[in-house]
Amino acid sequence: MTAADDGRIEQLLRELAPQVLGPLVRRYGGFDTCEDAVQEALIAAATQWPVDGLPDNPRSWLITVASRRRIEVLRNEAARQRREESVAAMTPADPSPAAGVDDTLTLLMLCCHPSLTPPSQIALTLRAVGGLTTPEIARAFLVPEATIGQRISRAKAKIKASGAAFRLPPSEELSDRLAAVLHVLYLIFNEGYTASSGESLHRVELSAEAIRLTRQLYDRLPTEGEVAGLLALMQLTDARRPARTSPDGALIPLPEQDRGLWDANAVAEGTELITTTLRTAPVGPYQLQAAIAAVHDQAAAADDTDWRQILVLYELLETLAPGPMVTLNRIVAVAMVHGPQAGLDQLDSIDPVLRDHHRTSAVRAHLLDLAGEKEAAREAYRQAARLTESVPEQRYLESRASS
Template identity: 70%
Template sequence: MEALLRESAPRVLGVLTRRHGRFDECEDAVQEALLAATLAWPADGLPANPVGWLVTVASRRLTDAQRSDAARRRREEADVALPAPGPVPDCDDTLTLLWLCCHPVLTPPAQVALTLRAVGGLTTAEIARGLLVPDATVAQRISRAKARIRASGARFTEPDTDERTARLPAVLGVLYLIFTEGHTASSGAQLARVELSGEAIRLTRALHAALPGEGEVAGLLALMMLTDARRAARTRPDGALVPLDRQDRALWDPAAVAEGTALVEATLATAVPGPYQLQAAIAAVHAEARRAEDTDWRQILGLYELLAALAPGPMVTLNRIVAVAEVRGPEIGLLQLDAAADDPALARHHRLDAVRAHLLDRAGRHDEARVHYRRAAERTLSLPERRYLLERALG
């Protein structure tokens, strides 16, 4: 049911916004309809038309919002029966909704947070973990973003060419974060949430079809395909995490690898390299190696140096340091990690301790490594990651 609601939410919001305008009120109504579904469907069973059910309930919530509190309570009490599904258009408004959430009246952080909520269906807590910011900050960004869109009078229509160019970086950032949360869930018992990564790939593929000449759109799609190609090899049958260097590469999806590699080669030959193209190129280098020990780490380090200059960030820093350690030795990597640890965005993140433990292990300092594996395990909210880190601490 959770997957169905997550998949249905953007479509329901698109239908309501197209019919009624008032994006902010429609988004609130959709959230209430989703809550109503979580209460009604387990007891009454799934409706024959779930999207129609949600559209009907959300539409009623929009009407109820105009009434007094007492009238609203009476109406909600009368809503215990399953409502008849309303007509739902065949068109998919998800991309239009994506462009609206990345409206230029919003700051980039607000664009990302709102789109992850409205289009990606992520909760406030999930968005906060993905952005490495407090929950309250995300909630405030979403609330202010909806108010700004309403005040701007923005229309629910496809943007023109100039508008698309201005909004594209935010759209790509949103799709990247949705995919990342799906590929490695920030919390919970499952390592991956395929419904999120699959939706991110679907939207990016649609965006690439609409904008075939945009190198960064192609680069992002390539990065997703090359990363998702490893999904079957990332966990053992019991759900435990398998790191990249220990994966059975025969389980990697050759069709996804071929598609991603072809996209990388085509876009690097014709477009100015951007952050997503560089990340895709790094993933392609990993894909080219038949064995982990065959990986061309010097080429990967060179690509990370370019990426760090073009789009610096805490995760880029950690990944570059891993590449440095592979090329120049773990002790050099540890020295650079000490300098990076001053970054507030990394100070409490479990990956800082995980990378430190990995480098200490490679340097033969196993007792120190165990301390940091345990500390990383305590800080992660992902159960598969915690299990893996604890196994390394005991090993």
């Protein structure tokens, strides 16, 4: 098989992972051991499929292999002899989960069990539902990879100890898990829209899955303002994707994009949704981010962008949900309203967690460029290129350093 074939297999395995884990947990119970069994099945597939070719039904193949591994574990647990006998009586070669049943949302809610801390909920869900690897999750959290590995291990152990059932929680418990669920979907979408590493800027399967799950949440909770806000944010952001790269995959920054390539239907749907939500629900962080995205999308050209309105929205967002990335984006808005030097002055006091982040160096480079400090801008672009693991971002930043 070619490298492209290997890439397609990797993408397929990522998409199938939650579709395999859900039926296993539903049938056998034991989230932690089922997750381990699925990981072993994925490894087996990654090894065998490039050599033997794809099976006729890849999902069933994975379920079969994972089921056999799950049963093998049960057989080795003497304390579960009775359960082993009942499970062994099943036909592992064809678990046949109920047709048309989508376990992904149920799996997401299980991963956001209240016995877990919010960081553990997010890390586990990104792994089990989003299909992200531990290094990718670590980059999303801006923390060491070992920290994420520990969070995932502890989370699986706590779910096992809690005896949580594999079903959607009752309505009265949904709001308690909603904040973690929304943050998980937000991170999955962001990883899909701007991949943290690799040759491609986008990982469309992740952003599409985040949108799909958020739509499911919105259908179930249509009066929750933050669910609507997140869905609108995703629509308004993803609408720009067709214009973000050139035919050869090179990154095109927002001011230089051909806005005629933007998805007009997604812009209209997202704008209508956030406009209605801001009138009818208490304002939250996702709604404010969606409003900012709407201001960008409604500008016919980059020079028409209402940066003063964007700055006001970022100031509200920083008050409501402060964070280093919010501050960094607000500084960009400050520079666009009050001049690049005003933004550079504020960059000097940025949160230490972002001082060595490539986005901070990229913002500094852009503002230095606007201020006419070309040589300092080139060095900042080079620094940003060294810090990012995204190949399209590296190439773009290096091209700016060379211009």
